[in-house]
Amino acid sequence: MPVKGQVLISGASIAGPALAYWLHEYGMTSVVVERHDGIRPGGQTVDLRGAGRTVARRMGIEDAVRARSTGEDGVAFVDARNRVKAAFAADVFGGEGFVAELEILRGELAELLHERTRERTEYVFGDRITAVDDRDDEILVSFAHGPDRAFDVVVAADGIGSTTRGLVFGDEARVTPLGLYTAYLTIPRAASDGSWARWHNAPGGRVVALRPDNLGTTRALMSFLCPPRGYERLPAAEQKELLRRVFADAGWEAPRVLRELDAADEFYCELVGQVRAPRWSRGRVVLLGDAGYCASPISGMGTSLALVGAYVLAGELAAQPGHRAAFGSYERIMRPYVAQAQHLPPFTPRIAHPRSRVGIGFLNTLLATAANPTVQRLARRFMSPPAEKIDLPDHTGLRRA
Numbered sequence: 317m318p319v320k321g322q323v324l325i326s327g328a329s330i331a332g333p334a335l336a337y338w339l340h341e342y343g344m345t346s347v348v349v350e351r352h353d354g355i356r357p358g359g360q361t362v363d364l365r366g367a368g369r370t371v372a373r374r375m376g377i378e379d380a381v382r383a384r385s386t387g388e389d390g391v392a393f394v395d396a397r398n399r400v401k402a403a404f405a406a407d408v409f410g411g412e413g414f415v416a417e418l419e420i421l422r423g424e425l426a427e428l429l430h431e432r433t434r435e436r437t438e439y440v441f442g443d444r445i446t447a448v449d450d451r452d453d454e455i456l457v458s459f460a461h462g463p464d465r466a467f468d469v470v471v472a473a474d475g476i477g478s479t480t481r482g483l484v485f486g487d488e489a490r491v492t493p494l495g496l497y498t499a500y501l502t503i504p505r506a507a508s509d510g511s512w513a514r515w516h517n518a519p520g521g522r523v524v525a526l527r528p529d530n531l532g533t534t535r536a537l538m539s540f541l542c543p544p545r546g547y548e549r550l551p552a553a554e555q556k557e558l559l560r561r562v563f564a565d566a567g568w569e570a571p572r573v574l575r576e577l578d579a580a581d582e583f584y585c586e587l588v589g590q591v592r593a594p595r596w597s598r599g600r601v602v603l604l605g606d607a608g609y610c611a612s613p614i615s616g617m618g619t620s621l622a623l624v625g626a627y628v629l630a631g632e633l634a635a636q637p638g639h640r641a642a643f644g645s646y647e648r649i650m651r652p653y654v655a656q657a658q659h660l661p662p663f664t665p666r667i668a669h670p671r672s673r674v675g676i677g678f679l680n681t682l683l684a685t686a687a688n689p690t691v692q693r694l695a696r697r698f699m700s701p702p703a704e705k706i707d708l709p710d711h712t713g714l715r716r717a
Contacts, residue, residue, distance in 0.1 A: 321454070322468060323346040323471060324455075324457055324470045324471065325348045325471045326472050326473060327475060327478075328352075328355060329426050330429065330605065332604075333429035333432075333433050333437075335473065335626035335629060335630055337433050337626075338375075338626060338627055338630030342711070342715060342716070343714075345437075347438045348440070349444065350439065351443065355426050357423040357582075360422060360613075361388065361419050362420060363616055364381060364619060365616065367653070368619060368620025380428055384424045385418065385419055386420065386528060388406060389511040390512050391512065391514070392404075394568070395680075421531070424530075440462060442461065443461045444460050445457055445458070446458050447483065448470060448483055450484075450599040450601065454468060455468070455600040468600065469600050469633070473605050473607055476591055478606075484598055485593070488593065488595075489591055489608070491590070492589050492591075493589040494612060494614065494664070496540070497586070498613065499537070499539070500536070500537055500582075500583070501573070501580040502529075502581070503535075503536050503572070504533060504576070505533055506572070512528070513526065517669070517670060518565075518566040519676065521540055521542075521666070523539045524536070525538075526569060536573045536576070541665070548585060548586050552583055552585075559585075589612060590610055591609055593608050597644075600639055602629065605621060609650075612658075614660060614668075621657055627711075628646050628650055632645045632649070634714045649709065
């Protein structure tokens, strides 16, 4: 029989609430547990592409996403004097290039999904899973604060550093670092900030980027090539001091971003990587989104993978005779799509972070060539994420009457 008991979802960012939406559509109930005290606001810009956009349309949220769009018109690659070396409009490559047609802040999308599910889904904020006891007919879950509860299925949708995944799979899943640290923060809007994102390369494999949002502020990104050194585990104050050292002579808008570090409430620094798991389920526990197959922010596919994965998993839980069959079918459908998303262009991320001025000049020349309308069709294959290469199941007949 299809899953009829409650489904526990760990994580209330994108994948978790999206799964809750579809589970309800197919007649199942879910509980979402989130360690933060509520839906986390803010965050950087995320994209809805290809199949991810199709799922958003099937959810009936495409227009709502468009209404909350950042309004980003494109991305310009600029030198230290802010001169444009190459530019790509949002409608280049059919709206599936550097900038997608549907761009929204992560927190805005999470809030939108929460709004669509909160009346029919139990959300438990400020708590987390601490232990699971997988039994023959149920899985008993312990929490840091709440009482133990029994569920039919547990879904780990709590990100690349998923603690739920660690409880069940140990170190079986491999987090592969890509040799890049990236810091994100929100800073006040300045007169120089328009409707285009701006990307600046500085020698030493450093990048400073500024992106407009729809809230009257600017989203800043600072990234630099570096092997794993544990910087992602440092306290925020030490991470900010590290950035001041690394970007002290980066020029362009770097001094402005560095001045805003201490005042930035929304600050996050990560070691960019991918999650590769030999299996996505064990017993009654299954991985979803970044917890199971993070493709990294470089891929441009994280949000689409989350939405598509939630759609496929919920449909298979409703259609298949039990959770084991559902998990197996979900993985068979999603694996090729995930493999495409995780297959990054050669020399990524080094190609976008040249270490020398000569390398930066070569990159800008390459981008300027790619921006030429006569070569855009050929360039799309190499410069657009693989957003559409999945045959989405049609679960229309499984939805509630």
